[in-house]
Each structure stands twice: as structure tokens, then as C-alpha cells.
Amino acid sequence: xxxxxxxxxxxxxxxxxxxxxxxxxxxxxxxxxxxxxxxxxxxxxxxxxxxxxxxxxxxxxxxxxxxxxxxxxxxxxxxxxxxxxxxxxxxxxxxxxxxxxxxxxxxxxxxxxxxxxxxxxxxxxxxxxxxxxxxxxxxxxxxxxxxxxxxxxxxxxxxxxxxxxxxxxxxxxxxxxxxxxxxxxxxxxxxxxxxxxxxxxxxxxxxxxxxxxxxxxxxxxxxxxxxxxxxxxxxxxxxxxxxxxxxxxxxxxxxxxxxxxxxxxxxxxxxxxxxxxxxxxxxxxxxxxxxxxxxxxxxxxxxxxxxxxxxxxxxxxxxxxxxxxxxxxxxxxxxxxxxxxxxxxxxxxxxxxxxxxxxx
Numbered sequence: 586x587x588x589x590x591x592x593x594x595x596x597x598x599x600x601x602x603x604x605x606x607x608x609x610x611x612x613x614x615x616x617x618x619x620x621x622x623x624x625x626x627x628x629x630x631x632x633x634x635x636x637x638x639x640x641x642x643x644x645x646x647x648x649x650x651x652x653x654x655x656x657x658x659x660x661x662x663x664x665x666x667x668x669x670x671x672x673x674x675x676x677x678x679x680x681x682x683x684x685x686x687x688x689x690x691x692x693x694x695x696x697x698x699x700x701x702x703x704x705x706x707x708x709x710x711x712x713x714x715x716x717x718x719x720x721x722x723x724x725x726x727x728x729x730x731x732x733x734x735x736x737x738x739x740x741x742x743x744x745x746x747x748x749x750x751x752x753x754x755x756x757x758x759x760x761x762x763x764x765x766x767x768x769x770x771x772x773x774x775x776x777x778x779x780x781x782x783x784x785x786x787x788x789x790x791x792x793x794x795x796x797x798x799x800x801x802x803x804x805x806x807x808x809x810x811x812x813x814x815x816x817x818x819x820x821x822x823x824x825x826x827x828x829x830x831x832x833x834x835x836x837x838x839x840x841x842x843x844x845x846x847x848x849x850x851x852x853x854x855x856x857x858x859x860x861x862x863x864x865x866x867x868x869x870x871x872x873x874x875x876x877x878x879x880x881x882x883x884x885x886x887x888x889x890x891x892x893x894x895x896x897x898x899x900x901x902x903x904x905x906x907x908x909x910x911x912x913x914x915x916x917x918x919x920x921x922x923x924x925x926x927x928x929x930x931x932x933x934x935x936x937x938x939x940x941x942x943x944x945x
Contacts, residue, residue, distance in 0.1 A: 594611075594612045594613075606621060635769060635770060638744065638770040638771065639669065639770055642671070642743060642744050642770060643671060643759075644669050644670065644671050644743050644770065645669070645670045645671075646667060646668070646669055646670075647667065647668045647670060647674075648666065648667050648668075649664060649666055649667075653670075653674060654668065655668075655674055655678065655679070655789055656679060657679055657681070657788065657789060657790070657791070658785065658788040658789050660788075660814075661784070661787075661788040661814045662813075662814075663784065664788065665767035665781075665785060666767075667767060668765055668766075668767060669742070669743050669765065669766045669767070669768070669769075669770065670763050670764075670765055671743050671755075671759045671763060671764040671765075672758065672759040672760065672761075672762055672763030672764060673762070673763055674736075674763055675734075677709070677711070677734070678711040678734060678736070678762070678789075680709060680710055680711060680791070681710060681711040681712070681713050681736070681789055681790045681791060682705055682710045682711075682712065682713065682790055682791060682792050682793075682794060682850065683712075683713040683714060683786050683787065683789070683790035683792070683793040683794065683807065683811075684698055684701055684702055684705075684712055684713075684714050684720065684721075684724035684793075684794045684796065685714055685715065685720060685721060685724075685783075685786065685793060685794070685795055685796075685798075685803075685804040685807045685808075686698060686719060686720025686721070686795060686796040686797040686798050686802065686804050686833075687719055687720060687797050687798050687799050687802045687804065687829050687832075688717050688718040688719040688720075688721075689718075689719060689799070689829065690719040690720050690723075690796075690797040690829055691797055691823065691824070691827060691829050692935075693797070693823065693824070694719070694720055694723075694796050694797025694823065694829060695719065695720065695723040695797075696723075696928070696935075697796050697797075697821050698720045698721075698723035698724045698727060698796050698797075699723045699724065699726060699727035699730070699925045699928075700727065701724070701727070701794060701796070701821070701844075701847070701850075702723070702724040702725070702726075702727030702728045702731070702733075702735070703727040703728065703730055703731045703733075703925065703926070704731075704847045705728075705733075705847060705850065706727065706728040706731040706732075706733025706734065706735070707731045707733060708847060709733075710733070711728075711733070711734040711735060711736060711762060712724055712725065712727070712728035712733065712734070712735040712736070713735070713736045713738065713786050713789050713790050714735070714736075714737060714738075714786065715737065715738050715739070715740070715779075715782060715783070715786055716737035716738075716739060716747075716751055716754065716755065716758065716764070717748070717803075718748055718751075719797070720796050720797055720804070721737075722751060722754060723925070725737060725754060725757075725758055726754070726918075726921055726922050726925050727925055728761070728762075729757055729758070729761055729922050730922050730923070730925045730926035731926070732761075732889075733761070734761055734762040735758055735761060735762040736758070736762050736763050736764075736765055736789060737754075737755070737758045737762075737763075737764045737765065738764075738765045738766065738782050738785045738786050738789070739764060739765065739766040739768075739774075739782065740766075740768075740774050740775075740778035740779040740781075740782040741766065741768060741772055741773055741774035741775075741778060742766060742768050742769050742770045742771050742772035742773075743764060743766050743770060744770045744771050745771070745772075745773065745774065747774040753916050753917065753918035753919075754918050757918060757922070765785065765789075766782075767781065767782075767785060779803055779806075780803075780806055783803060783804075783806045783807040783810055784807075784810040786807050786810075787807050787808075787810035787811040787813075787814055787816055788810070788814055790811070790816060791816060791817065791854055792811070792816055792817035792818070792819055792850070792853060792854055793807055793808055793811040793816060793817070793818055793819065794819045794820070794821065794844060794850070795807075795808055795818070795819070795820045795821070795832065795833050795836055795841070796820070796821045796823075796833065797821075797823055797829045797830065797833065798820075798829070798831075798832030798833045798836075799828055799829050799831055799832050800828075800831040800832050800835065801832075802832045804832065805832050805835075805836070808836055808841070817842065817853050817854055818836060818840075818841040818842065819841060819842045819843075819844040819849070819850065819853050820833040820834075820836045820837050820841045820842070820843060820844070821833060821843075821844060821845070822834065822837065822843055822845075888927075889923070889926070891915055891919045891920070891922070891923045892923045892926055892927055894913045894915060894923075895909060895913060895915070895920055895923040895924065895927060896923075896927055896932060896933070896943070898912045898913050899933060899941055899942060899943050900942065900943060901942055901943060902942065903936050903938075903940035903941065903942050904940060904941055904942070905938065905939060905940050906920065906921070906924065906939045906940070906941065907939075909924075909941065924941065932944060
């Protein structure tokens, strides 16, 4: 990695940023032309302005030598020289699993993403994903519904939200984990940014779970990065006749671990997973039992404020999610998060057409 060589040669970030063109050219693998490009691009960047923008948007900036920089990410061969962080990164976030998949996914896929995220977050894992439509968003919401921690790695600067409809989700993730980017604050979302974003998702995680990935899904790039970084690659099987299952099934054929339960994930994580398995089994079993609980056990199941409001708004007749949002006066993000949690607790049913009822 270019920045890694510079850091090794000069010894500190400050020295890298203040090195002359002739000093840059002396670094192995740089040369005069590359040194000129580095020097010119450095002069085009205004660090004082970037710091002011970060403060304006409530974003922290970590460099590789910062003690707050995620240690797991630092172990990959091309870690981002700088991370922009909206939210917090804690020591417990080293216990992280990525859940990724297609934007255009099946209903089954979103349910599985939310289920795995909810159960793993309940067991103490931080859920890492990319906040894209589909599987990514379902994974973040599943973690939030379990009151767990989650990271969203963006392919743009953190003054922007992509996709724009996830603005409320961005806020919720920042409050229960962190939104992260390696790109300058005002950088726009562009296609060429996302392969780099995918490597960070893999680098932050002990393992990657792929759900509902088509043959050309960007989730497969995250899986490739995970293999390169010696992370565990797992996949949830889907329907054999579904185009959105092609990528996940290909990974399984190529050696990815087929996972159906949290126990499978623990097994896949090897030594670390075995050490955690006994510790997390009770949490996972408790969450599984809640997911299967019938309605007559309702008083025994704890509900958050938004879960109670959404549950009481539903009846035995199907109600569209938009009507629930209107009746409860909650935000769409709050209602969606509550719906995920209530489904996992076995209290409501989802029907075709984005409609819901209480379980009878």
C-alpha cells in the first residue's frame, strides 16, 4: 500500500504531509512522477477546511496511528489512511460480523438478513454493512431492533447519505454504532467508490455473511476481500430458482460455509467462535424463543415504546405499512425497525403487498 510505505519511511503522518517532493521520490516504489502527483494533490487539499466541515457535521477523523483506529481494520494490507466516523467505535466492536447482499433482493432475503443481524447483535456482535437498499438496510435495522451495535460503511463523504431515503437510518446507526467512510466529507457517491467501501466492510469484520446475492452483486466483491484478508466467508442458501440466490450458491460451491443459525456462525469463526459459543448460546436461544412465542405469551415479551405503539396499531385485518406510519405518527424508520423486531418476537405476521397483522 502506497500510504503504508510512506508512513513506514517517514515514521509519522505529520512527516508524510510535510515531506518535500525530493523526499517523497526517495521512498521505495514511488519515483519522481508519483512524487509529483502526491505533492500536487496534497496542495489541492485544504485540511483546515476539511476539519471545519467534519466538526460541522459531527464527524471525527482517525488516522492510522490514532489509538481509536479499529485494530482489526489495521491488519489488512491496504487499510484506509484516514477514517471519517459519525458515531463511536468501541473495543467491543472488534467482535464484528458483516452481513451483505443484493439491493434488489427477495422478501426471504430481507427477513434472513434481519433475523441474523438481530440474533447476532443480541449475542454481542457488531453488525457491519454498507447501508445500501435491500439486504444491507435490513441487516442494520435488525441490529438496531435488538438494541445492538452496527456500522455502516459509506461509498461517499459523510455529509451525504446514500441512498438518500436512508437519512433516518443513518441517524439511528450513528447513535447505535457508527457511519464510516474513507472519503472526504463532501465526496459524492460514485460507482468507483464502492469496491473500496466493500474492502473496509470485510476488514472491519471477523467474517462475512452473504445473503441474496445475484451473480453480479457487489457483495461478492466483499466476499473476495474477506478471502484475501483471511476472514471467514459464509452464505445463507436461497431458492434454487431465484436469480438473487446465484451468487450465494456459487460461494457455497466454492467453499464458503453454509449457515442457517447463529450456532453455524460460531462454528464458522473457528477458535474465536468456539470461545464465544457457550457465552452467546443463552442469548441466542432466548432471542430464538422470543421469535417463536405465541400471542398468549405477549405479556412476557418486553417491548420498546415504538414496538408497543406499532403492535397496538395493528389488528387481525391486514394493514399496509404506510397506514401504520400514518396512524402511529412515528417515522418510517421507527416503524420499520419495530416491524422487524415484532416479527422476530413472533407477534405479527407480514403478508404480501407490505401488509401486516397481529398473530392470532
